[in-house]
Amino acid sequence: MTTFLGMPTAPRGVGHLRQVEPFPVAARRGLANTQMRRNLTKATGIIRAKRAAIVGEVPDWEQLREAGRAIKTETMAHLDHYLEQLETNVTAHGGVVHWARDANEANRIIVDLVCGTGAAQVVKVKSMVTDEIGLNEALAQAGVQAYETDLAELIVQLGHDRPSHILVPAIHRNRAEIREIFLREMGDADPGLSDDPAALAEASRAHLRRLFLSARVGISGANFAVADTGALGVVESEGNGRMCLTLPETLITVMGIEKVVPSWRDLGVFMQLLPRSSTGERMNPYTSIWTGVTPGDGPQQFHLVLLDNGRTAVLADETGRQTLHCIRCSACLNVCPVYERVGGHAYGSVYPGPIGAILSPQLTGIEDNASLPYASSLCGACYDVCPVKIDIPSVLVHLRARHVEAAREGRRLPRGEAVTMAAASWVMASRGRFTAAQRAAKLGRGVGRRGQIRRLPPPFAGWTEARDMPVPAAMTFREWWRREHRPEDGARG
Amino acid sequence: MRIALFVTCLADTLFPGVGQSTVRLLERLGHRVEFPEAQTCCGQMHINTGYASEALPLVRHYVELFKPYEVIVAPSGSCVGSVRHQYAMVARRCGDEKLAQRAEGVAARTYELSQLLVDVLGVEDVGAYYPHRVTYHPTCHSLRLLRVGERPLQLLRNVAGIDLVELPDAEVCCGFGGTFALKNADVSTAMLADKMRNVVDSGAQVCTAGDSSCLMHIGGGLSRLRAGVKTVHLAEILASTREAG
Numbered sequence: 001m002t003t004f005l006g007m008p009t010a011p012r013g014v015g016h017l018r019q020v021e022p023f024p025v026a027a028r029r030g031l032a033n034t035q036m037r038r039n040l041t042k043a044t045g046i047i048r049a050k051r052a053a054i055v056g057e058v059p060d061w062e063q064l065r066e067a068g069r070a071i072k073t074e075t076m077a078h079l080d081h082y083l084e085q086l087e088t089n090v091t092a093h094g095g096v097v098h099w100a101r102d103a104n105e106a107n108r109i110i111v112d113l114v115c116g117t118g119a120a121q122v123v124k125v126k127s128m129v130t131d132e133i134g135l136n137e138a139l140a141q142a143g144v145q146a147y148e149t150d151l152a153e154l155i156v157q158l159g160h161d162r163p164s165h166i167l168v169p170a171i172h173r174n175r176a177e178i179r180e181i182f183l184r185e186m187g188d189a190d191p192g193l194s195d196d197p198a199a200l201a202e203a204s205r206a207h208l209r210r211l212f213l214s215a216r217v218g219i220s221g222a223n224f225a226v227a228d229t230g231a232l233g234v235v236e237s238e239g240n241g242r243m244c245l246t247l248p249e250t251l252i253t254v255m256g257i258e259k260v261v262p263s264w265r266d267l268g269v270f271m272q273l274l275p276r277s278s279t280g281e282r283m284n285p286y287t288s289i290w291t292g293v294t295p296g297d298g299p300q301q302f303h304l305v306l307l308d309n310g311r312t313a314v315l316a317d318e319t320g321r322q323t324l325h326c327i328r329c330s331a332c333l334n335v336c337p338v339y340e341r342v343g344g345h346a347y348g349s350v351y352p353g354p355i356g357a358i359l360s361p362q363l364t365g366i367e368d369n370a371s372l373p374y375a376s377s378l379c380g381a382c383y384d385v386c387p388v389k390i391d392i393p394s395v396l397v398h399l400r401a402r403h404v405e406a407a408r409e410g411r412r413l414p415r416g417e418a419v420t421m422a423a424a425s426w427v428m429a430s431r432g433r434f435t436a437a438q439r440a441a442k443l444g445r446g447v448g449r450r451g452q453i454r455r456l457p458p459p460f461a462g463w464t465e466a467r468d469m470p471v472p473a474a475m476t477f478r479e480w481w482r483r484e485h486r487p488e489d490g491a492r493g
Numbered sequence: 494m495r496i497a498l499f500v501t502c503l504a505d506t507l508f509p510g511v512g513q514s515t516v517r518l519l520e521r522l523g524h525r526v527e528f529p530e531a532q533t534c535c536g537q538m539h540i541n542t543g544y545a546s547e548a549l550p551l552v553r554h555y556v557e558l559f560k561p562y563e564v565i566v567a568p569s570g571s572c573v574g575s576v577r578h579q580y581a582m583v584a585r586r587c588g589d590e591k592l593a594q595r596a597e598g599v600a601a602r603t604y605e606l607s608q609l610l611v612d613v614l615g616v617e618d619v620g621a622y623y624p625h626r627v628t629y630h631p632t633c634h635s636l637r638l639l640r641v642g643e644r645p646l647q648l649l650r651n652v653a654g655i656d657l658v659e660l661p662d663a664e665v666c667c668g669f670g671g672t673f674a675l676k677n678a679d680v681s682t683a684m685l686a687d688k689m690r691n692v693v694d695s696g697a698q699v700c701t702a703g704d705s706s707c708l709m710h711i712g713g714g715l716s717r718l719r720a721g722v723k724t725v726h727l728a729e730i731l732a733s734t735r736e737a738g
Binding site for chain 1: 500502504505506507508509511512513516528530531532533534536538539540541542543544545547548550551554578579582586633634636637638664665666668669670671672673674675676677678679680681682683684685709710712713714716717
C-alpha cells in the first residue's frame with residue numbers, strides 16, 4: 001500500500017514565490033513608504049476609472065465573463081488532453097516542446113538551450129513565469145546576461161528592484177525616480193535627460209534598440225496557447241515584445257500549463273476580456289501570434305517549455321483550482337484597498353495582490369506563505385472585477401481553513417488563537433453559556449470611560465492602537481426583550 | 494407577518510439599541526416579531542478565520558433554531574451574508590450534506606433588514622423622522638455579497654427631515670474585515686484613516702450603515718479622534734419618529 005502525499009509544490013530555494021517575512025511585517029514597510037503610496041494611489045486610481053468606463057461600454061460584459069469562466073473550467077477539467085494536443089500541433093509546425101516539472105527543471109532546460117546556441121546574452125519579453133522560476137539568476141550563473149525589454153521590467157531590472165504589480169511592474173516608481181535610475185544605471189543615457197514620459201520612453205528605446213538588433217536568443221512568456229492549432233500569443237502595449245519575438249534566431253517561450261485554451265474561437269472571448277480589464281483599453285496595441293517556425297521569417301528555432309511548478313497541486317484542490325483561470329489582467333490589484341496601501345512587495349512573491357494571495361500559497365504549499373490568505377479584509381472588490389469570475393474571497397477563506405487544518409495536524413496553530421476560537425465556539429453553541437459570557441463581559445464596563453475602552457490587552461491591542469471600543473451595554477438586547485415581551489412559550493436553550 | 498429576529502451577538506451585547514430599533518420598526522409597520530431566545534452567534538468570525546470545524550456547531554445551532562420560521566431578519570449584512578453564502582459550504586466541508594441542504598433552506602428565508610423591508614414587506618417609506626445630516630456607508634458584504642444595492646438609500650431618502658449627503662469613495666472597504674483588524678491591524682488602520690477622512694469630508698454628523706461591526710470600526714476611529722461624527726445603525730434611523738426620536 002502506498003500513501004498519497006499530495007501533488008508536488010514549487011520547490012524551495014529557487015524563484016520568487018515565497019515570503020521572506022510575514023505579510024503584516026512587510027506591509028508595515030509599505031505603509032510607511034509615503035512616496036510609493038502616493039504613486040500607487042494615483043496610478044491605480046487612473047486605471048480603475050479607465051477600466052470602469054471601458055467595461056461599461058460592453059452591454060454583454062457579464063455574459064463575456066461567464067464565457068471566460070466556462071472556457072477555463074472546461075480546459076482545467078481536460079487539461080491533460082489539451083496540453084498533449086498543443087504539443088502535437090507545436091511539434092507539427094516545427095517547434096520543440098519541453099515539459100518542466102518545476103522551476104529547477106525549467107531553468108535547466110532553458111539554460112541548456114541558450115548555452116547550446118553559444119549566446120552570451122538574451123532579450124526577454126515581460127514574463128511573470130520566468131520571474132516565478134528565477135530564470136534570470138539561473139542564466140547569470142551560467143554566464144548569460146538576460147536583458148528585460150518591457151519598459152517597466154527594464155526600470156525594475158536597472159533599479160535592482162523587484163516587480164510590484166502584474167501588469168505594471170514598476171508601478172511603485174514615479175517618473176522622477178525613473179529618471180534617476182536611467183541616469184545612474186543605463187550607461188548610455190543623456191545626462192540632460194528630463195523626467196518627461198516621452199523623453200524617458202525615448203531613452204529606453206535607444207538603449208533597447210541596440211540589444212534587439214544584436215540578440216540571437218529571445219525568451220518570452222505567453223498569454224495564450226491554442227491547443228487545436230499550436231499557436232502561441234503574447235499581448236502587449238509597447239512593441240518591444242514583438243521585437244523579441246521576431247528578431248532573434250532562437251525563441252524560447254515559457255508557459256504555465258494553465259495558459260492553454262482549446263481553440264481559436266476562445267481567443268475571441270479573452271481578447272475582449274483582457275485589454276479592457278488590464279489597461280482599460282478596447283484593444284491592446286500589439287498582439288503577436290505565431291505557430292511553430294515559418295521558414296525564412298522570424299526565429300528559425302522555437303522551443304516551448306511547459307511549466308508545472310505546483311500547478312497540478314492547485315488543480316487537485318476542488319475549491320482552489322479556479323485560481324488557475326487567471327489571465328493575469330491585474331484588475332484585482334487595481335481595486336484592492338489592501339494592495340493600494342501596502343504595495344506589491346509586501347506579498348513577497350512575483351504574484352502580488354488578491355490573486356497572489358491565493359496563487360502563491362497554493363503553488364508553494366500553504367506553510368511557506370501562511371500569512372497571505374489573511375492579507376485581505378474579504379471586501380470582495382476583486383471578485384466583482386475579475387474577468388473570469390474567480391471567487392477570490394471564497395478561495396481566501398478556503399485557504400485559511402486549509403492552513404488551520406494543516407497547522408492543527410502539525411500542532412503548529414498559534415495557541416492563543418486556537419484556544420480563543422475553541423472557547424468562543426463552545427460558549428456560542430449554548431444559550432446558557434452565551435448569556436453567562438455576556439454577564440461576565442459587563443465587568444468590562446468598569447474599564448471604560450464615557451462608554452469607551454481606550455486600551456485593550458493582546459490580541460486586541462491592535463484594535464485600540466487606533467480605535468476606541470464601546471463598553472458592553474448595561475442591559476443586553478435579550479434582557480430588554482424579556483422585560484418588554486413575554487418570553488416565548490417553550491423557549492429553551 | 495410573523496418575523497423571527499436574529500439580533501446578532503454583537504448587537505445583543507454591545508449595541509442593544511440596534512435590536513430594539515429593529516423590533517420597534519417592524520412592530521410599527523404592523524408585524525409580529527419573535528425572538529428565539531436560544532440564539533447566539535452566526536459563526537462568521539470562525540468561518541472567516543479558518544476555523545470551519547469550530548463554526549459547525551454554530552451553523553447547526555442557527556439552522557435548527559430558525560428552521561420553523563418562514564421569515565428571518567438580521568440587522569447585519571455580513572451575518573446574513575455568512576448564513577446565505579457560507580453555511581452550506583461549511584457543512585459540506587465538514588462532511589454533513591444533510592445539514593448543508595437544511596442550511597440552504599433556512600438561508601433563503603434569512604434577510605438583511607433593508608432586503609426584508611423593500612423586497613418582502615414592500616415598503617420604501619417607513620414613516621421615520623430623523624432631522625440630521627447623514628452619510629451612508631454601503632458595507633462590503635451588503636453591497637457585494639448580498640447585493641442590497643440602492644435599497645438602504647431608498648429607505649433613507651424617504652425619511653422625513655433627513656439631510657442625506659454623499660460619501661466620497663463610499664464603496665471602498667472601511668478596513669474592518671473581522672479578525673483582519675487584529676491580524677493586520679496596521680493595514681486595517683490605514684484603510685480606516687481614508688474612510689474617516691471621507692466621512693468627515695462629507696460634512697455629515699452621522700455615518701450610518703447596515704452593519705454594527707463596520708460601524709463599531711468606523712465609530713471607534715472617529716471616537717478616538719474626537720471627530721465630531723457619530724455612527725448610527727440604519728435600523729435606528731428608520732425606527733426614529735417625530736414622537737420618539
